[in-house]
Each structure stands twice: as structure tokens, then as C-alpha cells.
Amino acid sequence: MGQGEREQWGSQLGFLMATAGSAIGLGSLWRFPYALGQNGGGAFLLLYVLFSFLVALPLFIGELIMGRKSRRGPVDAFRSLLPGQDWSFAGWIHVGTAFLTLSFYCVVAGWGVHYLFMALTHAFDGRSHQEISSLFHVLYRSSDLNIFWQSIFCLMTCSVVYAGVLEGVERWSRVFTPGLFVFLLILVVYGFHLEGFWPAVNYLFVPNWGQVTSGSVMEALGMSFFTLSVGIGIIITYGSYLGKRESAVRVSGLVAFMTILVSTMAALAIFPATFTFGVPPSSGPGLVFCTLTPLFSQMWGGGILSVIFFSLLVFTALTSSISLLEEIVATLIERYSWSRSYSVALAGLGSFILGIPSACAGSGGIFPEWQQVYGVDFFETVSMLVSDWLFPLGALCIAIFVGWMAPSHLWGDQFEDARLFAVWRWLVRWVCPIAIGVVFLQGTGS
Numbered sequence: 459m460g461q462g463e464r465e466q467w468g469s470q471l472g473f474l475m476a477t478a479g480s481a482i483g484l485g486s487l488w489r490f491p492y493a494l495g496q497n498g499g500g501a502f503l504l505l506y507v508l509f510s511f512l513v514a515l516p517l518f519i520g521e522l523i524m525g526r527k528s529r530r531g532p533v534d535a536f537r538s539l540l541p542g543q544d545w546s547f548a549g550w551i552h553v554g555t556a557f558l559t560l561s562f563y564c565v566v567a568g569w570g571v572h573y574l575f576m577a578l579t580h581a582f583d584g585r586s587h588q589e590i591s592s593l594f595h596v597l598y599r600s601s602d603l604n605i606f607w608q609s610i611f612c613l614m615t616c617s618v619v620y621a622g623v624l625e626g627v628e629r630w631s632r633v634f635t636p637g638l639f640v641f642l643l644i645l646v647v648y649g650f651h652l653e654g655f656w657p658a659v660n661y662l663f664v665p666n667w668g669q670v671t672s673g674s675v676m677e678a679l680g681m682s683f684f685t686l687s688v689g690i691g692i693i694i695t696y697g698s699y700l701g702k703r704e705s706a707v708r709v710s711g712l713v714a715f716m717t718i719l720v721s722t723m724a725a726l727a728i729f730p731a732t733f734t735f736g737v738p739p740s741s742g743p744g745l746v747f748c749t750l751t752p753l754f755s756q757m758w759g760g761g762i763l764s765v766i767f768f769s770l771l772v773f774t775a776l777t778s779s780i781s782l783l784e785e786i787v788a789t790l791i792e793r794y795s796w797s798r799s800y801s802v803a804l805a806g807l808g809s810f811i812l813g814i815p816s817a818c819a820g821s822g823g824i825f826p827e828w829q830q831v832y833g834v835d836f837f838e839t840v841s842m843l844v845s846d847w848l849f850p851l852g853a854l855c856i857a858i859f860v861g862w863m864a865p866s867h868l869w870g871d872q873f874e875d876a877r878l879f880a881v882w883r884w885l886v887r888w889v890c891p892i893a894i895g896v897v898f899l900q901g902t903g904s
């Protein structure tokens with residue numbers, strides 16, 4: 459779609475739902491709980507919430523107004539807002555990160571589709587907790603299954619993006635985002651009855667600072683960017699479809715609040731089961747699958763509940779993967795004037811191929827010595843590289859560009875309130891770059 463005929467969101471609610479749909483996804487449901495389990499619980503939650511509000515949210519607003527002001531995808535947004543200086547490299551970092559993220563995102567979402575399929579075919583019936591838990595390891599070690607489900611999910615993403623932003627993204631998000639809230643609430647309420655509920659609450663809400671390392675601080679910061687979709691240009695892209703009337707601060711605050719709520723609710727739904735079934739909190743990427751499935755098998759109507767949960771998981775993953783692909787596609791269309799179908803096909807195929815080594819990480823089919831040499835397998839390496847390094851790097855570019863490079867009068871008219879503008883500007887100029895810089899330095903061991 460050319461710039462002249464840029465689509466716009468059908469309504470403010472539609473924009474809100476689509477942006478929340480991008481933010482809320484596997485980051486909150488899959489990644490956050492297991493990272494929390496690996497980094498000691500409560501202290502990690504607190505760091506995550508702090509970073510989300512003080513660092514990620516101001517940058518979210520920054521991206522949103524960059525997109526609205528320029529009406530462009532990331533690469534051209536940087537270029538057009540500051541014509542004299544070429545900052546398009548920052549946009550390319552964003553697009554590259556989106557591409558890499560999409561590659562492993564489809565693998566994880568593929569696990570969700572696999573679990574949905576198992577739920578639909580009653581594969582959990584009549585099995586013990588242990589057996590159900592161990593099904594994840596069977597999946598993780600099978601490259602065939604991984605690649606198969608990854609390809610299915612990749613195709614689903616391509617077909618929605620092919621239909622265009624309004625038709626595809628907005629319509630789906632309106633249904634599934636509220637559905638997810640309701641369902642998580644049911645799980646949290648159910649958790650009250652489990653014997654592991656209070657140990658879980660204790661674990662989640664009483665910070666144990668002894669277990670916080672520089673690695674956990676880095677992970678918490680990266681997680682706040684990853685879950686809010688900040689630092690890779692998505693919000694620039696979505697903001698470019700946003701009309702002039704909506705308040706950037708209100709919309710962003712609401713999305714941040716909803717995302718943090720879902721992450722916390724996901725943890726509150728998962729950890730009571732983790733403690734009840736004796737699954738170690740630090741068991742890694744399989745946590746959500748290993749704990750919730752046995753829980754469903756114990757619940758009344760568990761068969762149907764597991765179908766609903768995995769449908770929601772797949773659809774929230776889809777609203778996020780759609781946004782990743784949409785950013786890449788919007789950039790290709792804008793920069794090279796390719797058609798939408800060609801761009802979708804190329805970007806979809808590219809990210810699928812790039813994701814194959816991640817899909818084969820558990821089986822050791824590709825790069826068999828990776829884990830021995832680097833300590834973590836290929837999948838986890840990519841996932842860490844993206845979340846701990848590339849998202850913060852992209853976010854740093856936004857902070858410097860919005861806070862220091864672009865003249866401040868560009869942004870003034872995007873805020874209804876002068877005091878809010880001043881606070882936002884201070885956070886973006888000082889708090890964001892310093893926080894990211896310090897965490898980076900710690901991460902490199904300096």
C-alpha cells in the first residue's frame with residue numbers, strides 16, 4: 459500500500475486492541491513465567507514492573523508519536539523526521555530484530571498449535587501428571603514435529619498479514635484479547651483450591667534479593683521491552699496508522715497496564731500448579747506447557763478448558779506475530795514498492811528458514827555441538843540475544859533519537875498536557891538511556 463492511501467484503524471478501540479494484541483503474547487504467557495522462575499520470583503517481578511513503567515512505557519509513547527508524526531514504517535520514520543541526518547540504520551536494526559524474533563516466535567507458537575491439536579484429539583486423556591508433563595520433552599527433542607507446527611503457524615501469520623491491517627489484525631484482536639483476560643481469571647480463581655497456591659503467592663510477591671544477579675536485571679529490562687513490543691519499531695508502524703484524535707499517553711498507559719496485568723496473571727495461574735505438581739520453577743522454556751496441561755486434566759471440564767486455553771494462546775501469539783510480520787512487510791512495500799503478496803511471501807519464507815535451526819535445537823539436528831560449547835542450546839541463544847541485547851539496543855536508539863536528536867518541538871503537539879510532556883521528556887532523555895547503558899555495561903561484565 460502506498461503512502462498516500464495509508465490505512466487507518468477503524469476506531470480507537472480497534473487500535474487499542476491491536477496494539478495490546480501485539481504486546482500481549484507469548485512474552486507474557488510463556489516467557490515471563492519461566493524467566494521469573496529462573497530468576498528467583500518476586501524480586502524479578504518487581505524489577506520488571508519498574509522497568510516497564512519507567513523505561514519501556516516512555517519509549518512506547520516515543521515510538522507511537524514517531525509513527526503518528528511521520529506516517530511511515532520504522533526505516534522511513536527515522537529518515538523523514540530528521541531529514542539532514544541519516545538515522546535509517548536504527549530502523550534497519552529494528553526490522554532485522556523483528557525478522558529474527560519472528561523466526562523463533564513461530565517455533566514457540568508452533569508448540570502452542572501442537573498442544574491445541576493434542577487437546578482436540580484427547581491426547582491427554584487417561585495419562586498421569588508425569589506422563590503429561592513429559593510430553594513437552596518429546597516435542598522439544600523432535601525436529602520433525604517442531605518444523606511441522608512452525609510451518610503451520612508461519613502460514614497462519616502470513617495469511618492474516620496478507621489480508622491487510624484493518625481486515626486482519628484489528629478484527630481478530632477485538633475478540634481474542636478480552637477472551638484471554640477472562641480465561642486467565644478463571645485459572646487464577648481455580649488456583650485458590652490448590653495446595654501450592656500460598657507457596658506460589660509467597661514466591662511471586664515476596665522479593666528475594668539474594669537470587670538477583672546482573673543477568674536477572676538484564677533479563678528483566680529486556681523482558682519489559684519484549685512484552686511491550688518496544689524497541690523494534692512495531693509501535694512506530696502501528697502508530698503510523700493511528701488517527702490524530704487519540705491521546706498517545708492514555709493509549710500507551712492502558713496497553714502497558716494490560717500487558718503487565720496479563721504477565722502477572724499468567725504467573726499467578728501457572729505457579730500454584732508448579733508448586734502443587736512439584737515441577738521446579740526454574741524448569742525453563744517448557745514451564746507453561748508442563749504445568750498447565752496436567753492442571754487441566756485435573757479440572758472439571760478439563761478437556762474443553764485445555765482446548766480454550768491453547769486456542770487463546772495460539773491467537774494471542776498470532777496477534778503478536780502478525781505485528782512482527784506487518785512491520786517487515788510495511789517496510790518492504792514502502793522501501794522497494796513491492797506488492798503486499800510478494801513481500802508477505804518473501805518475508806514469511808525467510809523467517810521460516812531462519813527459524814529452522816531453532817526448531818531443531820532440542821534434537822541437536824543442526825549445530826549439534828552448540829550446547830556443549832555455549833552452555834545453552836541454539837534456540838535459547840537466539841531467544842536471549844533478541845530479548846537481552848537487540849530489544850534494548852533498538853530501544854536505546856529510540857531514546858537517543860526522540861530525546862536528543864530530534865528537536866523537541868516535534869513532539870510537543872502530541873501531548874495534551876504540558877506537565878506530562880515534561881515528565882515524559884525527562885524520562886526519555888535521562889532515565890531510559892542511563893538505565894539501558896548501565897544494564898548493558900553490567901551484562902558485558904565491565
Ligand code: PHE
Nearest residue numbers: 481483484485486684685687
Ligand atoms: N510483545 C510480544 C509478546 O509478548 C512479542 C513481540 C515483541 C511482538 C515485539 C511484536 C513485537 O509476545
